[in-house]
Amino acid sequence: MSGKIQSKMFVEPGTILDILKKEVDNGFSHLVTVTAVDLKESIELIYHLSDLKGNIKHVSTRIPRDKPEIATVTTLTPGADFYEREITDLFGISFYGKQTTTGRFILPECYPPGSPPPLLKNVDSNQVKDTLGKQETCEFKATTLHAPLSPESVVVPVGPYHPAFKEPEYFSLVIDGERIVKAFLRIGFVHRGIEKAAETRSYLRDIFLLERVCGICSASHSWCFVEAVEKLLGVEPPSRATYLRTIVAELERIHSHSLWLGLVGYWIGFESMFMWVWGIREEIMNLMEEISGNRVHKSFVTIGGVRRDVSDSLLRKIQEITKEFGKQFENLLDTLVSSEEVIERTKGIGKYDIEVARKFCTVGPVRRAAGELFDVRKLEPYGAYTEVDFEVPTEEEGDVYSLIKIRVKEVLESINIIHQLIEKMPSGNPVPSRYFMGTVPEGEAYGRIEAPRGELFYYVKANNTHNPYRVKIRTPTLANIQLVANILEGYSISDFPVIVTSIDPCFSCMDRVTVINSSTGEKTVLPVKLLKEKRRR
Amino acid sequence: MTSINSKLGFRKKSLWVYHFNSGGCNGCDIEFVASLTPRFDLERYGVQLVPSPRHADVLVVTGPVTKNSEGALKTIYDQIPEPKIVVAFGTCACSGGVFNNCYNILGGADKVVPVDIKVPGCPPKPEALVELLKKLTLGD
Amino acid sequence: MNKLRARLEIITSAFRNILSTPITQPLATSLHNQQVRGIPMLDSEKCLGCSLCARSCPPGAITMVPGGKKVIAGKEVQRNIPSFNYYQCIYCGLCADVCPGKAITMVKKQPVEIISLSLVAIPITDIEALKVLFAFVSLLFLNFLIYWISGKIAPKGKHSSKAEEPFTGGVATKLPVYRYHIDELYIFIVLFTMLEVASFILILESSLSSTFFLSLLFLAYLLILTLNLLHRGVEE
Numbered sequence: 001m002s003g004k005i006q007s008k009m010f011v012e013p014g015t016i017l018d019i020l021k022k023e024v025d026n027g028f029s030h031l032v033t034v035t036a037v038d039l040k041e042s043i044e045l046i047y048h049l050s051d052l053k054g055n056i057k058h059v060s061t062r063i064p065r066d067k068p069e070i071a072t073v074t075t076l077t078p079g080a081d082f083y084e085r086e087i088t089d090l091f092g093i094s095f096y097g098k099q100t101t102t103g104r105f106i107l108p109e110c111y112p113p114g115s116p117p118p119l120l121k122n123v124d125s126n127q128v129k130d131t132l133g134k135q136e137t138c139e140f141k142a143t144t145l146h147a148p149l150s151p152e153s154v155v156v157p158v159g160p161y162h163p164a165f166k167e168p169e170y171f172s173l174v175i176d177g178e179r180i181v182k183a184f185l186r187i188g189f190v191h192r193g194i195e196k197a198a199e200t201r202s203y204l205r206d207i208f209l210l211e212r213v214c215g216i217c218s219a220s221h222s223w224c225f226v227e228a229v230e231k232l233l234g235v236e237p238p239s240r241a242t243y244l245r246t247i248v249a250e251l252e253r254i255h256s257h258s259l260w261l262g263l264v265g266y267w268i269g270f271e272s273m274f275m276w277v278w279g280i281r282e283e284i285m286n287l288m289e290e291i292s293g294n295r296v297h298k299s300f301v302t303i304g305g306v307r308r309d310v311s312d313s314l315l316r317k318i319q320e321i322t323k324e325f326g327k328q329f330e331n332l333l334d335t336l337v338s339s340e341e342v343i344e345r346t347k348g349i350g351k352y353d354i355e356v357a358r359k360f361c362t363v364g365p366v367r368r369a370a371g372e373l374f375d376v377r378k379l380e381p382y383g384a385y386t387e388v389d390f391e392v393p394t395e396e397e398g399d400v401y402s403l404i405k406i407r408v409k410e411v412l413e414s415i416n417i418i419h420q421l422i423e424k425m426p427s428g429n430p431v432p433s434r435y436f437m438g439t440v441p442e443g444e445a446y447g448r449i450e451a452p453r454g455e456l457f458y459y460v461k462a463n464n465t466h467n468p469y470r471v472k473i474r475t476p477t478l479a480n481i482q483l484v485a486n487i488l489e490g491y492s493i494s495d496f497p498v499i500v501t502s503i504d505p506c507f508s509c510m511d512r513v514t515v516i517n518s519s520t521g522e523k524t525v526l527p528v529k530l531l532k533e534k535r536r537r
Numbered sequence: 538m539t540s541i542n543s544k545l546g547f548r549k550k551s552l553w554v555y556h557f558n559s560g561g562c563n564g565c566d567i568e569f570v571a572s573l574t575p576r577f578d579l580e581r582y583g584v585q586l587v588p589s590p591r592h593a594d595v596l597v598v599t600g601p602v603t604k605n606s607e608g609a610l611k612t613i614y615d616q617i618p619e620p621k622i623v624v625a626f627g628t629c630a631c632s633g634g635v636f637n638n639c640y641n642i643l644g645g646a647d648k649v650v651p652v653d654i655k656v657p658g659c660p661p662k663p664e665a666l667v668e669l670l671k672k673l674t675l676g677d
Numbered sequence: 678m679n680k681l682r683a684r685l686e687i688i689t690s691a692f693r694n695i696l697s698t699p700i701t702q703p704l705a706t707s708l709h710n711q712q713v714r715g716i717p718m719l720d721s722e723k724c725l726g727c728s729l730c731a732r733s734c735p736p737g738a739i740t741m742v743p744g745g746k747k748v749i750a751g752k753e754v755q756r757n758i759p760s761f762n763y764y765q766c767i768y769c770g771l772c773a774d775v776c777p778g779k780a781i782t783m784v785k786k787q788p789v790e791i792i793s794l795s796l797v798a799i800p801i802t803d804i805e806a807l808k809v810l811f812a813f814v815s816l817l818f819l820n821f822l823i824y825w826i827s828g829k830i831a832p833k834g835k836h837s838s839k840a841e842e843p844f845t846g847g848v849a850t851k852l853p854v855y856r857y858h859i860d861e862l863y864i865f866i867v868l869f870t871m872l873e874v875a876s877f878i879l880i881l882e883s884s885l886s887s888t889f890f891l892s893l894l895f896l897a898y899l900l901i902l903t904l905n906l907l908h909r910g911v912e913e
Binding site: 107108109110118126129133135168188189190191192194196197208209212213215216218259274275276278282294296297506 | 603
């Protein structure tokens with residue numbers, strides 16, 4: 001659900017920790033994100049808190065421009081660490097009271113420490129580009145960043161660029177024999193500067209930019225942005241458009257979960273599972289191409305409705321194909337997931353309990369696998385979810401096997417939702433008469449929907465011009481990945497790919513692993529295929 | 538097309554591909570990997586995805602080149618042994634795409650490595666890869 | 678029990694899959710289906726020159742270039758028409774939707790068809806063929822080297838009856854070449870050499886004449902094998 005931000009609670013910067021503690025005790029225990037907005041004289045920090053019944057609260061404080069520092073809230077919610085570090089990098093605000101201090105978080109390493117933070121309003125994009133262009137190279141010093149090499153510790157840097165899949169990411173693992181003792185994490189290799197670019201384009205062009213934040217859940221990003229903008233404009237899309245948007249979002253959930261299942265099969269060494277699941281997933285991609293013209297970046301949602309109508313014959317075809325897909329999927333997963341090899345490699349691996357999940361503010365199936373029902377479709381319903389009857393599966397264990405079970409059940413529930421929606425589809429014209437190319441009156445709004453990976457949050461601030469003043473995106477993976485660094489401790493290094501893939505990161509990437517024996521100083525390089533071989537035995 | 542044929546020689550019968558994601562949205566990556574799955578099955582033509590640039594003939598670059606990945610892309614390009622061809626897969630690798638005025642983006646892949654073949658599309662369908670391969674191996 | 682049931686299910690589904698049609702599609706039949714969004718193409722007759730497409734294009738792939746004169750609303754004006762950069766276009770269809778004169782249509786083809794692949798000219802050298810020739814010759818040389826060394830270190834074939842005679846040892850009865858003859862190794866090396874020759878010829882030049890030559894080579898190999906067998910048969 002989304003809404004116009006009618007009222008924010010204004011507090012003084014010094015008292016932020018006490019106010020937040022009071023709110024957490026009142027029940028608003030989930031910190032959605034921390035947004036920073038550059039108003040010319042000061043920088044405003046907004047803390048968005050949500051409780052487990054669907055209410056959301058915004059606590060806002062202003063920091064003077066010349067003295068940008070504020071107390072950290074990581075003593076209260078450790079999950080706020082990544083949000084604060086992102087703000088430090090992009091806005092230049094320092095948070096005192098933190099235990100760990102490190103260098104750059106999301107900007108490249110070579111951006112000089114004294115340069116102006118990119119997202120401030122007086123800093124021009126070209127200026128940042130020039131500064132980056134002048135740097136020699138952005139080579140990444142792998143080993144010594146987080147865990148310095150010493151005679152007592154063996155550090156395994158799992159470096160940024162991976163041979164086969166997806167996006168780059170960097171882990172630095174301190175290991176003892178085969179056990180991982182501590183894991184450090186560095187993200188930001190795919191940082192493209194989208195939030196800054198979104199401020200220079202009009203709202204209509206921004207939809208196309210923002211749906212390309214992620215290639216797998218692109219309909220969710222565009223829908224979330226459009227929800228926020230529609231709330232600012234006060235426009236209500238026709239109900240047929242809401243139904244169509246929901247159908248496309250559920251199709252995307254099916255495709256994303258099948259993709260993930262194939263990848264998990266690949267990383268535990270079961271390549272047949274990968275091939276089978278991706279083979280039947282193509283039916284869903286065909287459907288999406290018929291509905292919107294493109295398999296991946298559908299750009300189906302626009303301000304005021306959807307871009308194309310879906311005919312009745314196509315709706316019947318969707319029903320038949322999803323029913324067939326459901327049957328095949330169920331048969332397939334019955335065979336595969338109950339086989340002993342899969343169970344042995346995933347049960348008990350990467351276990352965490354609900355307290356840890358709450359501490360790091362995780363969202364999506366990762367939180368549901370530990371036992372808590374946290375799904376925005378049920379808490380703050382949006383779209384057409386109020387009209388349908390579905391259940392949200394939860395599990396108790398919190399390991400990789402329960403994540404597999406949850407995602408399989410979610411796929412079947414999605415098929416159920418699609419069938420119900422097609423039966424109840426209202427008539428009407430879902431396409432707006434003309435595209436929106438005007439100005440948006442002043443205000444702030446947020447959008448919050450359940451993407452396949454978890455809760456996606458958008459904050460849009462408008463100031464009566466053609467371009468938005470500030471767009472803030474908080475993706476579900478940023479919330480979940482703090483959990484990974486925590487639960488990796490204690491597991492063996494060959495479980496590492498499975499545990500990282502199990503949270504379904506939108507950047508999961510592991511390079512060759514370099515094992516450095518610090519006493520003899522010799523290095524051996526193992527390709528990832530060898531790590532997979534170890535799992536097979 | 539004939540010049541690429543002679544450059545690769547007999548290797549075009551079974552190309553080994555190394556895939557590099559230089560900071561994209563993953564759409565082109567998923568379409569590329571999907572072309573190896575049973576529906577399109579590039580592997581029946583002998584194409585194999587290899588984990589090491591030293592084993593590869595073809596470098597497929599997806600995504601716009603960010604400042605972080607510039608050094609890594611150049612290193613990997615140097616590590617691939619001759620003869621090699623570079624394919625820029627997707628609009629973002631051809632020219633920067635939608636992100637071409639973002640501050641962390643340098644542009645398309647041709648800012649860093651010499652590109653032989655450009656395949657535009659956002660993302661290009663897996664059948665485009667099959668079609669491309671058909672043109673490469675069977676001639677124009 | 679669960680294990681048994683799972684195994685049974687895997688076996689039945691494997692059989693079912695073997696007997697059913699494969700999921701794989703024939704080559705490039707679905708590249709141009711009717712559902713793709715397609716490529717924007719301009720009909721310059723209908724274009725008004727308003728440049729709304731260039732302003733709405735998300736990646737900024739449209740630039741307005743001078744396009745001649747046209748009569749608009751009774752007056753003849755110099756107008757600009759859009760030119761598309763197909764390498765920057767994201768094929769979203771926004772330009773076709775916003776154009777007031779309906780001058781841009783989305784043609785249902787895939788981008789890889791309509792743009793000729795841009796190539797960088799590479800100078801062709803003969804170094805390729807030389808390298809191949811060198812590899813072939815060295816492999817041949819290696820074969821003979823193995824053959825000769827194996828002859829040196831292995832037992833020297835069958836003893837003739839003269840081996841029983843004192844002070845003469847075993848003397849080869851036939852050609853001196855047979856001193857180095859070990860049956861199994863001989864066959865292996867001849868086969869290997871034949872295969873090398875055949876494959877290099879096919880690589881360098883695949884045509885009808887070379888296939889003919891290859892089949893001749895295999896016949897020659899079979900001939901040698903038969904001779905060898907006959908020779909052994911004769912000896913025994």
